[in-house]
Amino acid sequence: MGEAKLRREAMRKRLFEQVEGWTFPPSPWEKALFEEVVALPAFRARRMPAEDLAWMRMPANHCHANARWYEANDWTGQSRAVVGWWVQGSDLVLHSLLTNGHEYMCITPSSLEETEIIFIPDPQIEWIEGDGQLSAKRNGQLIGLGIRRYPALTIAMHEIMRSRLERGMDPHSASEFSPDELEHLMREHLSSEEFAAIGRSGSA
Numbered sequence: 001m002g003e004a005k006l007r008r009e010a011m012r013k014r015l016f017e018q019v020e021g022w023t024f025p026p027s028p029w030e031k032a033l034f035e036e037v038v039a040l041p042a043f044r045a046r047r048m049p050a051e052d053l054a055w056m057r058m059p060a061n062h063c064h065a066n067a068r069w070y071e072a073n074d075w076t077g078q079s080r081a082v083v084g085w086w087v088q089g090s091d092l093v094l095h096s097l098l099t100n101g102h103e104y105m106c107i108t109p110s111s112l113e114e115t116e117i118i119f120i121p122d123p124q125i126e127w128i129e130g131d132g133q134l135s136a137k138r139n140g141q142l143i144g145l146g147i148r149r150y151p152a153l154t155i156a157m158h159e160i161m162r163s164r165l166e167r168g169m170d171p172h173s174a175s176e177f178s179p180d181e182l183e184h185l186m187r188e189h190l191s192s193e194e195f196a197a198i199g200r201s202g203s204a
Contacts, residue, residue, distance in 0.1 A: 011171040014061065019162045021145035022091075023155050033139060034147050037085055037092055037120060045097055045104035045119040053109045063108040064134070067096040070107055083125045083136065087118040090149040090198070094136055095119065152189040160185075 067081035086095035164174040
């Protein structure tokens with residue numbers, strides 16, 4: 001199998017895992033937590049340049065391990081791993097990055113190629129160890145990939161991604177939605193008030 005095909009299949013596997021991680025049933029706990037988190041202070045976090053991340057061999061999709069490793073190996077002793085929420089549209093993604101006490105920096109590669117992200121530190125998240133792995137917990141509940149403002153919309157989008165992947169669509173295209181497709185999904189899965197709010201904010 002060629003290298004390009006291996007990368008494509010690895011991406012397909014990650015997208016299937018993403019689908020599973022974002023299609024969990026909605027709950028009052030998630031709704032209450034989302035409202036609590038969005039009331040916390042949010043900050044702009046710089047993303048370390050891609051060439052520096054490549055030189056450091058930081059793996060994608062391992063932000064928590066990356067941040068803990070950097071803290072443990074920072075010869076200056078100034079870096080601290082911080083866990084919180086990466087704001088991605090209407091979803092909040094569980095994420096870890098670094099702080100030196102003055103600014104935040106993300107050290108995990110991303111295909112989104114942004115130079116900065118919006119990050120909400122959350123000191124109430126705790127790490128629980130079990131079976132040799134760490135899991136995040138907040139308000140007595142384990143946290144998966146993140147939490148959703150509009151669960152029905154996020155689930156619908158990921159179920160379409162699942163269907164596309166199962167039909168063999170290229171994984172680079174499976175998560176792409178045209179403006180018309182997004183509008184149709186929002187009209188179908190949001191209330192009129194929610195649809196109007198997204199229209200004013202400019203993002204789902």
